[in-house]
Amino acid sequence: MRILVAGKSGQVALALEELAKGREDLTLETFGRPDFDLKSPTSMDAAVAAFRPDAIINAAAYTAVDAAETDEDEATAINTDGAAALAAIAHARGLPFLHISTDYVFDGTKDAPYVETDPTGPTGAYGRSKLAGEQAVTKVNPDALIFRTAWVYSPWGKNFLKTMLKLGATRDTLGVVADQVGNPTYAPDIAAALVAVLEKGTTGKAGVYHLAGTGSVSWHGFATRIFEAGERIAGHKAPTVNAITTADYPTPAKRPANSRLDCSKLEATFGIRLPAWQTSTDACVKRLVETGEVG
Numbered sequence: 293m294r295i296l297v298a299g300k301s302g303q304v305a306l307a308l309e310e311l312a313k314g315r316e317d318l319t320l321e322t323f324g325r326p327d328f329d330l331k332s333p334t335s336m337d338a339a340v341a342a343f344r345p346d347a348i349i350n351a352a353a354y355t356a357v358d359a360a361e362t363d364e365d366e367a368t369a370i371n372t373d374g375a376a377a378l379a380a381i382a383h384a385r386g387l388p389f390l391h392i393s394t395d396y397v398f399d400g401t402k403d404a405p406y407v408e409t410d411p412t413g414p415t416g417a418y419g420r421s422k423l424a425g426e427q428a429v430t431k432v433n434p435d436a437l438i439f440r441t442a443w444v445y446s447p448w449g450k451n452f453l454k455t456m457l458k459l460g461a462t463r464d465t466l467g468v469v470a471d472q473v474g475n476p477t478y479a480p481d482i483a484a485a486l487v488a489v490l491e492k493g494t495t496g497k498a499g500v501y502h503l504a505g506t507g508s509v510s511w512h513g514f515a516t517r518i519f520e521a522g523e524r525i526a527g528h529k530a531p532t533v534n535a536i537t538t539a540d541y542p543t544p545a546k547r548p549a550n551s552r553l554d555c556s557k558l559e560a561t562f563g564i565r566l567p568a569w570q571t572s573t574d575a576c577v578k579r580l581v582e583t584g585e586v587g
Contacts, residue, residue, distance in 0.1 A: 300324025330374025400548025474551030
């Protein structure tokens with residue numbers, strides 16, 4: 293199977309790239325700017341024509357949540373218009389199209405995990421651009437599969453887990469938000485699930501799915517687990533993690549208080565269930581320790 297991945301340096305794209313290196317039955321290539329630009333349909337069409345994929349995964353996005361508040365036009369150009377243009381290219385060629393979306397399409401006020409049919413209501417520019425992207429993708433490509441995920445972390449790039457490990461190495465005490473809850477999701481787990489979906493077949497399975505780590509926790513609880521893993525795996529002294537509120541840590545964009553995603557539809561349709569968030573957290577910490585990136 294030949295898979296074209298839009299997004300060259302993002303966490304999910306890098307995870308997909310790594311997964312394919314260990315699979316002789318997969319030929320996967322990641323594409324990014326300037327040669328492959330979501331703001332240039334011509335560049336995307338040329339890349340697809342040259343690579344001749346069996347499927348396309350859109351893992352490219354404008355993900356700077358706070359910056360989007362003052363740069364919504366750019367976020368929309370990539371997350372809405374660009375996503376739709378790529379979805380249309382896939383549809384015209386009859387290719388399976390998998391698109392990654394986000395928990396930010398919800399307002400976070402529900403007191404239970406969100407299911408795919410719950411009303412959306414993004415509270416910021418990033419969420420608006422991603423929700424509009426879902427709608428635009430579906431309009432031009434009714435066969436598309438959309439996967440909402442949340443709280444993504446990995447050994448690559450900038451993410452909460454890596455930030456915590458770096459701060460924990462230099463501080464004895466940290467304050468972490470405790471009144472936002474969600475599903476920490478390991479990028480390699482997302483990659484494995486997306487490839488499994490393609491292998492199982494997408495015909496007749498179009499629509500929105502939630503794809504996130506199993507189980508939920510607050511940012512404070514997530515940080516505590518990260519430090520516990522560092523102490524257990526590498527002997528790092530864990531800092532004291534104090535619980536703070538969202539009000540104590542203001543940001544330009546409002547974060548959903550509840551980002552929990554119910555992923556039962558994914559399991560019922562494809563038989564896929566991501567590992568417990570604790571298991572993948574430990575795996576990521578162990579890998580970072582073993583590669584020498586931390587400690």
